[in-house]
Amino acid sequence: MRMDERIIDFFSQRLDGPSRRELLRDMAADETLRSDFIRYRNLSGLATLTGQPGDEAIGRENYARFMAVKTRRVRQPALFRVLGYAAAVALLIVGAWSAGQWFGAGPANEQPVAHNTLRVPAGQRASLTLSDGTEVWLNANSTLTYPARFGNGAREVSISGEAFFTVAKDKDHPFVVSTSSVSIVVLGTVFNVADNREAGATQVSLLEGQIEVELPDGNTDRIRMEPDQLLHYEGGVATVTQGIDGQEFLWREGIIQFRELPLSAIAQQLSQYYGVRISIANERLAARTYTGKFRLQDGVAEILRIIQQAQKFSLKKDETHNSYWIR
Amino acid sequence: MSANADFETIYVRYYARMKRFAVQYVLREEDAENLVQDVFTELWERFPTLSSHDNLFAYLVLAIKNRCIDFLRRQTVMQKAADAVRQEYELEWRANHDALLAMGTIQLSETELDGLLQRALDKLPERCREIFVKSKIEGIKQKDIAAALGISVNTVENQVAIAYRKLRAELKHLFPLIFFILF
Numbered sequence: 001m002r003m004d005e006r007i008i009d010f011f012s013q014r015l016d017g018p019s020r021r022e023l024l025r026d027m028a029a030d031e032t033l034r035s036d037f038i039r040y041r042n043l044s045g046l047a048t049l050t051g052q053p054g055d056e057a058i059g060r061e062n063y064a065r066f067m068a069v070k071t072r073r074v075r076q077p078a079l080f081r082v083l084g085y086a087a088a089v090a091l092l093i094v095g096a097w098s099a100g101q102w103f104g105a106g107p108a109n110e111q112p113v114a115h116n117t118l119r120v121p122a123g124q125r126a127s128l129t130l131s132d133g134t135e136v137w138l139n140a141n142s143t144l145t146y147p148a149r150f151g152n153g154a155r156e157v158s159i160s161g162e163a164f165f166t167v168a169k170d171k172d173h174p175f176v177v178s179t180s181s182v183s184i185v186v187l188g189t190v191f192n193v194a195d196n197r198e199a200g201a202t203q204v205s206l207l208e209g210q211i212e213v214e215l216p217d218g219n220t221d222r223i224r225m226e227p228d229q230l231l232h233y234e235g236g237v238a239t240v241t242q243g244i245d246g247q248e249f250l251w252r253e254g255i256i257q258f259r260e261l262p263l264s265a266i267a268q269q270l271s272q273y274y275g276v277r278i279s280i281a282n283e284r285l286a287a288r289t290y291t292g293k294f295r296l297q298d299g300v301a302e303i304l305r306i307i308q309q310a311q312k313f314s315l316k317k318d319e320t321h322n323s324y325w326i327r
Numbered sequence: 328m329s330a331n332a333d334f335e336t337i338y339v340r341y342y343a344r345m346k347r348f349a350v351q352y353v354l355r356e357e358d359a360e361n362l363v364q365d366v367f368t369e370l371w372e373r374f375p376t377l378s379s380h381d382n383l384f385a386y387l388v389l390a391i392k393n394r395c396i397d398f399l400r401r402q403t404v405m406q407k408a409a410d411a412v413r414q415e416y417e418l419e420w421r422a423n424h425d426a427l428l429a430m431g432t433i434q435l436s437e438t439e440l441d442g443l444l445q446r447a448l449d450k451l452p453e454r455c456r457e458i459f460v461k462s463k464i465e466g467i468k469q470k471d472i473a474a475a476l477g478i479s480v481n482t483v484e485n486q487v488a489i490a491y492r493k494l495r496a497e498l499k500h501l502f503p504l505i506f507f508i509l510f
Contacts, residue, residue, distance in 0.1 A: 008488045008491055008492065009488065011463075011487070011488075011491055012484045012485075012487040012488040012491065013469055013484060013487070014484045014488070017415065020415060020419075021414060021415050021418065024415065024418035024419055024422060025418060027418075027422060034422070034425065037422055037426070038422070038425060038426040038429050039495065040491060040495070041351070041352075041422070041423060041426040042426050042427075042429070042430050043491070043494060043495060043498065044351050044463055045348055045351040045352060045426070045427075045430070046348075046440070046444065047444055047448075047463060047464055047494075048344060048347035048348045048350075048351055048463075048464055049344050049345075049347075049348055049388065049440060049444075050344070050440070050441050050444045050445065050448075050464065051340075051344060051437075051441060052343065052344070052460075052464060052465060054343070054465075055340070055342070055343035055344060056339050056340065056343075058342060058343040058346075059338055059339035059340060059341070059342035059343055060339050062338075062342050063335055063338045063339055063342070066338065066364065066367060067335075200361070200364075200365075235368050235372075
């Protein structure tokens with residue numbers, strides 16, 4: 001039996017959009033076509049599993065980033081370990097969230113409400129007041145999505161990146177902030193959220209009032225936070241520590257501060273703020289700590305140059321790719 | 328060697344290919360990265376308690392495969408997409424979900440799988456192999472391959488198509504059951 005030629009064309013990228021869709025639709029009705037597609041898809045898939053020359057370099061680069069996140073988590077002195085969840089659960093929530101964004105769909109039983117999105121570009125910051133009087137500061141490279149006006153239920157917004165909230169009190173309408181991993185339920189309070197979607201981590205600092213943090217575990221257990229507490233959620237584990245550094249929120253005034261922070265974390269923060277890529281050649285260098293204060297408007301090149309003077313590394317810049325190499 | 332060094336070796340060795348594998352099915356790079364990162368996070372947490380890692384490769388392939396299946400299952404139960412591009416994603420995700428479910432469990436070691444695919448690839452004409460590896464394994468855009476080799480995009484497409492046909496025929500004789508278990 002002859003196979004449908006379109007399958008080869010599909011995988012050789014010889015089909016245009018409409019033909020691709022037609023083939024995919026035809027497969028629903030044609031079992032043979034579907035089997036053939038599956039054979040080729042899996043042939044392609046398994047072929048990718050063979051080792052290639054550049055693999056180790058890619059692996060090493062990502063390993064540095066992976067470990068930077070892991071070691072930072074270990075450094076957190078855990079007052080109490082709230083719960084450990086399978087990482088799969090966190091992934092499920094992130095996946096569902098991004099898919100929701102992708103399809104632009106809300107829950108089916110809700111009336112569609114116009115949503116505004118405020119996106120702050122790299123190297124900048126912004127503040128706005130929502131329709132209920134809540135004040136929000138957004139840090140560089142961060143996004144806030146909020147309804148044009150709040151309805152009768154909870155006041156729901158979502159962020160990615162970092163935001164500082166001063167929530168207007170309204171007992172009947174709880175204020176809910178969703179990040180890529182957790183949700184924060186608020187009655188009226190002042191707090192800071194830093195969500196790092198890439199690392200799947202969220203950090204919540206409570207300055208005043210009371211909030212409850214809902215972890216992505218599907219059940220209704222929430223963590224209640226008191227003022228001056230910091231919650232760090234990552235990889236399915238939430239840790240709460242006492243005592244937050246008010247200086248950390250100087251970003252609202254356009255000031256970036258590092259206090260005994262490893263270069264890996266500094267690089268991560270600067271990449272987030274300025275939308276650049278910063279690679280550190282080795283782990284020993286990545287683990288060195290630095291303390292200092294900068295203005296956001298100084299720019300990433302200048303900040304790295306100043307840190308370079310203290311840490312004595314060499315700095316290479318790739319203008320076209322917006323990348324920096326520290327070695 | 329410390330446990331940390333072991334973990335690093337494994338990460339560096341398998342990260343890139345696991346990501347390539349995931350991209351084939353979940354289609355978007357950032358989703359693939361998240362899934363691979365999750366597999367390693369889980370491995371990192373379990374690492375101290377792992378007693379033997381003799382077929383760690385099989386473990387990793389199974390783990391990333393399962394992550395992809397979970398991801399695709401979620402994507403395909405999402406509300407019907409409206410426009411054509413989204414519809415194409417949805418259709419392809421659905422097909423890929425079925426493909427992964429049909430894949431069966433890889434029981435080969437890394438060396439065996441590498442050897443098997445390498446042997447099949449080696450049977451391709453040199454030019455044809457070069458183009459196939461660049462396009463389908465290294466993930467380089469066909470346009471860029473054409474430019475680098477000084478040939479037309481059309482030729483690249485044709486060579487990839489020839490490679491597919493030959494590989495399929497080759498692997499069919501070798502290990503039909505392991506690779507192409509259906510339903």
